[in-house]
Every structure is written in C-alpha cells, then in structure tokens.
Amino acid sequence: MSVEITKLPSGLTVVTDSMPHLETSALGVWAGVGGRDEKPNEHGISHLLEHMAFKGTARRSSREIVEEIEAVGGDLNAGTSTETTAYYARVMKADVPLALDVLSDILANPSFVPDELEREKSVIVQEIGAAQDTPDDVVFEHLNELCYPDQPMGRSLLGTAKTLKAFNRDMLRGYLSTHYRAPDMVVAAAGAVDHKRIVEDVAQKFASFDATPAPKPQAAMFGKGGSRVVHRDLEQAHLTLALEGVPQTDPSLFSLQVFTNTLGGGMSSRLFQEVREKRGLCYSIYTFHAPYTDTGFFGLYTGTDPADAPEMMEVIVDVINDAVETLTEAEVARAKAQMKAGLLMALESCSSRAEQLARHVLAYGRPQTVEELVARIDAVSVESSRNAARALLSRSRPAVVALGSGRGLDTAVSFAEGLTKSKAKSLLH
Numbered sequence: 001m002s003v004e005i006t007k008l009p010s011g012l013t014v015v016t017d018s019m020p021h022l023e024t025s026a027l028g029v030w031a032g033v034g035g036r037d038e039k040p041n042e043h044g045i046s047h048l049l050e051h052m053a054f055k056g057t058a059r060r061s062s063r064e065i066v067e068e069i070e071a072v073g074g075d076l077n078a079g080t081s082t083e084t085t086a087y088y089a090r091v092m093k094a095d096v097p098l099a100l101d102v103l104s105d106i107l108a109n110p111s112f113v114p115d116e117l118e119r120e121k122s123v124i125v126q127e128i129g130a131a132q133d134t135p136d137d138v139v140f141e142h143l144n145e146l147c148y149p150d151q152p153m154g155r156s157l158l159g160t161a162k163t164l165k166a167f168n169r170d171m172l173r174g175y176l177s178t179h180y181r182a183p184d185m186v187v188a189a190a191g192a193v194d195h196k197r198i199v200e201d202v203a204q205k206f207a208s209f210d211a212t213p214a215p216k217p218q219a220a221m222f223g224k225g226g227s228r229v230v231h232r233d234l235e236q237a238h239l240t241l242a243l244e245g246v247p248q249t250d251p252s253l254f255s256l257q258v259f260t261n262t263l264g265g266g267m268s269s270r271l272f273q274e275v276r277e278k279r280g281l282c283y284s285i286y287t288f289h290a291p292y293t294d295t296g297f298f299g300l301y302t303g304t305d306p307a308d309a310p311e312m313m314e315v316i317v318d319v320i321n322d323a324v325e326t327l328t329e330a331e332v333a334r335a336k337a338q339m340k341a342g343l344l345m346a347l348e349s350c351s352s353r354a355e356q357l358a359r360h361v362l363a364y365g366r367p368q369t370v371e372e373l374v375a376r377i378d379a380v381s382v383e384s385s386r387n388a389a390r391a392l393l394s395r396s397r398p399a400v401v402a403l404g405s406g407r408g409l410d411t412a413v414s415f416a417e418g419l420t421k422s423k424a425k426s427l428l429h
Contacts, residue, residue: 003357003367005196010211011183014199015357015367017190019350025096026351027189028088029103033179034081034227036152036292037215038091043073043152043169044159045175046078048124051108052172054078054387055116060105064118069102070291076102080157083292090351092191095254097201100187104205107180112169116357122162126154128158136301139403142230146399147242147297172307182209188358191350220295225397227413230404236303237404239313244396245289245296246388248363253291254339255388259378260289261335263323264300268334276300281312293363306406310415313400317418318391324389332382332423339377393419 005015034046054076055062069076074091076099087107089099131137141156148154187202222244246253264271264287275281285302304312346352347370360367400416402409 003369003418005361005367006195006199008182008199008203010204010209011181011208011213012202012209013186013361014195014202015186015361016193016195016198017350017353017357018193019191019353020051020193021419022191022350023093024087024090024350025093025099025189025193026349027092027096027099027103028086028354028358029107029189030084030086030186030188030355030362031180032083032184032362033085033214034083035072035155035157036082036220037179037214038152038155041163041166042171042175043155043163044157045163045171045191046085047159048120048164048167050085050087050139050176051076051120051124052112052117053110055120055300056111056113057105057109058111059109060102064358065102065106069097074099082153082157086355086358088351088354089093089270089307096189096193096198100198100201100205104202107176108206110176112172114169114354115356117167117169117172121167124158124164125161125334128156128161131156131158135232135234135236135238135403136303139230139240139401140299140301141243142228142401142403143240143299145171146226146228146386146401147223147244148220151293152217153220153225153295160320163422177210179214180209181214182206182211184362186358186361188354188361190353190357220292221293222396223399227400227402227416229402229409229413231409232403232405234404237306237309237312237402237406237409237412238303239301239309239316239412240401241300241316241419242399243392243419245298245300245392246291247294247296248291250291250296251389252384252391253296254376255380255384256296256392258287258332258335258377258424259323259327259385259389260287260298262331262385263287263320263336265335266338270323270331270381271300271302271316274319275312275315276279279311279315281305281308281315304317306404306408308409309404309412310404313412313415314418317415320393320419324386324393326391327382327386329382331395332380332385336377336380343377344375394423 292298
C-alpha cells in the first residue's frame with residue numbers, strides 16, 4: 001500500500017492510500033467532534049449539524065448538492081458518533097475534485113436556511129420516535145445513561161424534541177466555528193487518488209477553517225454500575241450488560257478484543273454455543289468492546305423470553321467467569337485469525353480504508369500500517385487475554401439493564417452481581 005500523509009500549516013491532516021487497480025475513490029472529512037462535546041443545552045446539535053450540512057450552502061441548494069454527486073454516479077453521506085462526525089463520498093476517479101468541492105462547500109459555507117432547519121428538526125423528531133420503537137435502541141440508551149451518568153457520553157446522539165426545538169442558525173454556526181477546527185480534522189481518501197492533487201485542493205478549499213485546536217471534552221467517568229429494569233409490553237426481554245473497558249491507546253486493547261471475540265464475537269464463541277446452540281435460550285447474543293479516547297465500553301446484548309431471563313443472565317455470568325480462567329490456545333488462535341481476516345478484508349474496500357486512515361490519525365496521530373496491526377494481534381497470548389479479562393472484571397461494577405415485561409427481569413439483573421470485583425481482584429494477585 002502507498003499511504004501518504006501531509007499536515008497543512010493550518011494543522012489539517014490529509015491522508016491518502018492509492019489503490020491503482022481501482023477506478024473509484026472514497027474520500028471524506030472526519031472531524032474530531034461528536035456527542036460527547038455537547039453541553040446540556042446542546043444535546044443533539046452534533047447530529048443536527050451533520051443533517052444540516054446537506055441542506056444548502058451559499059453556492060448550492062440542498063437539491064443541487066445531491067444532484068451534482070448523483071449526476072456522476074456517486075453517492076454522498078454522513079454520520080455522527082460519540083467522538084467523531086464524518087462526511088464522505090464515493091465517486092469515479094475523475095470526479096474526486098467535484099467531491100472535494102462539495103464536501104468543502106457544505107462544511108465551509110452552510111446556509112442554515114431557517115425553513116430547512118425547521119424541516120430537519122421535524123425529520124430528527126421522527127428519527128427519535130423510530131428509535132423509541134426499537135427495543136434494542138432503547139435498552140442501550142438506558143445502558144449508556146447508567147454507565148456515564150450526568151455526562152454527554154451518557155446521552156443519546158439524537159437529542160430530544162425539547163433540545164431540538166431550541167436550536168437556531170446562530171447556535172449551529174457557533175458550534176461549527178467552535179468545534180470544526182483544522183487541527184482536529186482529517187481529509188482521507190483511498191482508491192484511485194492522487195495525493196499531491198488532493199493536498200493542493202484541500203489547502204485551497206479548506207483554508208477558512210481556524211488553525212487553533214478545538215476545546216477538549218470533559219473526561220469520561222464510568223459510573224458505579226448497578227441495574228435498571230425498564231418495563232414495556234414486549235414479546236422478548238432485552239438484556240444488556242456493560243463494564244468499563246480500555247481506551248484506544250491502552251496496551252491491552254488487542255488482548256481485550258481477543259477475549260471479547262472468544263466470549264461473544266461469533267457463532268463459535270462461548271456464549272453463542274452455550275446459550276443458543278446448547279440451551280436454545282435466544283436467537284442473538286453478542287459482546288463487543290468500543291474504545292474511546294480516554295475510556296472504553298465493554299457491552300453484551302441478548303434477547304430472550306421473559307420467563308427465561310433469570311436463567312439467561314445466570315448462564316451469562318457463569319460463562320464469563322469461567323472464560324477468564326479457562327481460555328484456550330485454540331480459542332485465542334481462532335479469535336486472532338478472525339481479527340486479521342477482518343482487517344485484511346476491510347482493506348479491500350476503499351471506503352473502509354479511507355475511514356480507517358482517518359480514525360487512526362484522530363486516535364494515534366498517524367496511520368498504523370497493516371504490519372503493525374498484524375504484529376499487535378500476533379502478540380496476543382492466552383495469558384495476556386486472561387489478564388485483560390481479569391482487569392475488565394476488576395475495573396468496574398457491572399451495569400445491567402433489562403427491558404420488557406414479566407417478574408423475571410428483576411431476578412435476571414440481580415444475577416449480574418455474580419461478576420464481582422472481589423472475585424476478579426483475587427484473580428489478579
């Protein structure tokens with residue numbers, strides 16, 4: 001791979017990966033701002049700003065923005081997360097300059113027309129309603145609140161109807177000016193791209209962005225854990241469990257990821273085999289680990305019949321506690337193979353590659369090579385995975401949320417106390 005990186009005098013980073021066998025290009029702008037940067041009266045503004053970027057500029061109407069990209073067969077999209085907001089396009093190689101022009105225009109010159117703003121607020125209110133009708137969205141919203149109480153990280157990205165109503169164009173302009181700063185932005189491109197040409201275009205088109213860094217968000221503080229039962233008349237009981245994980249730069253990150261994969265990362269994982277294949281208690285069960293700048297989030301989700309919820313949670317706790325001490329060489333080897341395959345398969349997609357480059361620059365200050373990443377995966381051992389798991393169980397008290405109906409939910413969440421700090425701490429020494 002031919003990765004090239006240039007930091008402009010403003011602090012904005014341009015990173016590209018030329019993939020000469022391709023005729024298409026994926027490119028985008030990643031800004032290091034998301035839901036965790038919002039003040040209480042700004043709840044949901046990051047997501048609204050992402051929507052409004054496509055609703056017209058000083059040069060283009062909202063319709064012209066999408067028509068120009070789609071007229072050349074391309075597509076344009078965006079997404080907001082806890083720590084980043086991304087605006088990206090996929091086009092033929094000859095249309096990279098057009099895509100850069102559109103992406104820069106929607107960020108540097110948004111018009112925030114009041115009528116468009118009111119319409120988009122209504123669209124997001126509908127999005128909030130759709131999320132509230134989706135049980136697995138609702139249960140994770142409650143889990144985030146429990147894990148990060150009274151913090152931006154514990155709030156939903158969508159905001160509320162009340163906070164949305166208060167937003168106006170001046171607030172959007174102020175938020176854009178405050179948080180979209182050149183040192184905290186990355187333009188990434190992969191596929192049929194010319195690094196030098198992209199750098200020249202970016203230097204010109206993104207010249208208006210402030211060269212001073214954006215303010216840092218408040219430090220994340222994982223809560224005290226505990227449980228919450230949310231009663232709803234549903235066919236299934238939706239169960240979630242969370243523990244404090246590790247940040248992106250933690251040395252044990254890959255070891256913890258291997259443990260997470262062996263536990264609930266696929267059909268061969270311990271939880272899937274025990275809970276679904278052997279006991280038939282669920283259709284879906286999985287675990288994941290989401291690393292952030294200064295914290296991490298280990299999560300588990302499953303859905304089951306409300307009457308089976310206590311047995312489900314008891315089995316989950318037993319499987320986790322057992323896995324910490326009985327993880328095998330074969331399981332670790334399988335998880336490592338899955339991680340390497342996932343990494344290499346993603347590199348065959350220019351969209352995935354551009355996103356990976358941007359996220360590496362925001363997290364580590366530079367792209368990590370495939371060789372580095374594979375070496376970090378290869379370095380994981382049974383013992384390092386066990387140690388990462390022991391540390392996971394000792395770091396925080398579990399946070400557990402159950403959503404559904406039936407008397408078994410209270411019993412189910414109480415079983416999560418079986419993941420005790422005292423047991424894990426004794427294993428660490």
